[in-house]
Amino acid sequence: MGLAIELVPVVKSFAPFSKCSRSSNSRVLPHTLAAAAAIQKQKRSYSLVVSLSSSASMEPIQCLDDKNNKTPSLTSQNLAVPIMVNGCTGKMGKAVIEAAISAGLQPVPVSFGSSEDCGKTVAVGGTNIKVHGPSNRLKILASVFDEYPSLIVVDYTVPTAVNDNAELYCKVGVPFVMGTTGGDRSRLYKTVEDSNVYAVISPQMGKQVVAFLAAMEIMAEQSPGAFSGYKLEVLESHQASKLDTSGTAKAVISCFQKLGVSFDLNQIEKIRDPKQQIEMVGVPEEYLSGHAFHLYRLTSPDGTVSFEFQHNVCGRSIYAEGTVDATIFLAKKVQWKAEKRIYDMIDVLREGNMR
Numbered sequence: 001m002g003l004a005i006e007l008v009p010v011v012k013s014f015a016p017f018s019k020c021s022r023s024s025n026s027r028v029l030p031h032t033l034a035a036a037a038a039i040q041k042q043k044r045s046y047s048l049v050v051s052l053s054s055s056a057s058m059e060p061i062q063c064l065d066d067k068n069n070k071t072p073s074l075t076s077q078n079l080a081v082p083i084m085v086n087g088c089t090g091k092m093g094k095a096v097i098e099a100a101i102s103a104g105l106q107p108v109p110v111s112f113g114s115s116e117d118c119g120k121t122v123a124v125g126g127t128n129i130k131v132h133g134p135s136n137r138l139k140i141l142a143s144v145f146d147e148y149p150s151l152i153v154v155d156y157t158v159p160t161a162v163n164d165n166a167e168l169y170c171k172v173g174v175p176f177v178m179g180t181t182g183g184d185r186s187r188l189y190k191t192v193e194d195s196n197v198y199a200v201i202s203p204q205m206g207k208q209v210v211a212f213l214a215a216m217e218i219m220a221e222q223s224p225g226a227f228s229g230y231k232l233e234v235l236e237s238h239q240a241s242k243l244d245t246s247g248t249a250k251a252v253i254s255c256f257q258k259l260g261v262s263f264d265l266n267q268i269e270k271i272r273d274p275k276q277q278i279e280m281v282g283v284p285e286e287y288l289s290g291h292a293f294h295l296y297r298l299t300s301p302d303g304t305v306s307f308e309f310q311h312n313v314c315g316r317s318i319y320a321e322g323t324v325d326a327t328i329f330l331a332k333k334v335q336w337k338a339e340k341r342i343y344d345m346i347d348v349l350r351e352g353n354m355r
Helices: 030-036 091-102 137-147 159-172 185-195 207-222 247-258 274-281 317-335 345-351
Strands: 002-009 046-054 082-086 110-112 121-124 127-132 152-155 176-178 199-201 231-238 269-271 291-299 306-314
Touching (some): 091 317, 152 317, 207 247, 231 274, 269 274, 274 291
Antiparallel strands (some): 231 291
């Protein structure tokens, strides 16, 4: 994970993303290299570029026990938390199971999926997981929860299943981590709040990106209206299989709106075409099936000042690792009989017990 801040002259075109590669975790936007040579000639207008990028090869964060809490972390106690990953036939679900096994968690041999996947057996990390379809889910989940009382459910299904799945988890009373974006989020939150269950719900599971979002929230709270009158442009690029608009982009835009920017979510430029992703966005070809590139550009009313915020992710490991941390976090809350409520990834970050 790299964070780069560079002062460069303003250019009028909306530049592509910086490329993500195995050899470099952070690179400035392509246009900045050429523009930098003209800094001495252009004294009037500069752009602050903040670039945050990650690749699948990033090193995990070492877990430390919370010194302010007398109860040791679950990881230090080496407890095998049972985890049920719904959507295990998908790439994200598989990545979470692999990360969970590496962290010492115990995947249960049961998962929920679509009607098409019903009856399949998925082998991940030496564990054979049977996929069940939409029928008899209540009975099956209740039985699994009875067999594994410390169970944490992780959801990486599809946007159209978010609300029904959450209602199922709440009806059974099982704690869950909702990694799936989309669905009716207002209904989702109300369902969980009314059911009084433990849950982690976040539009973004990557810990470092969440830290960036937290910084944006602080800026929005402390400097409301600071960017009044500025024009905002937003590009987001994800693999073609991602059907909904980026939840992370929506969260960042919400912060900019608090900062005084007028912007409608329909203005987001959503890139899903692989050819455009390579040529326009700069996504490495090997990551077309799994990436998350975001670029936000603010321009002053007279065009003399520009700010750019960028965060690029190649691969899925950052989300899988964050999901496992959220699972361990939630298991601790259950073990300690903490307040039953909706937590988010900022709560996970504040806990400090990240691996």
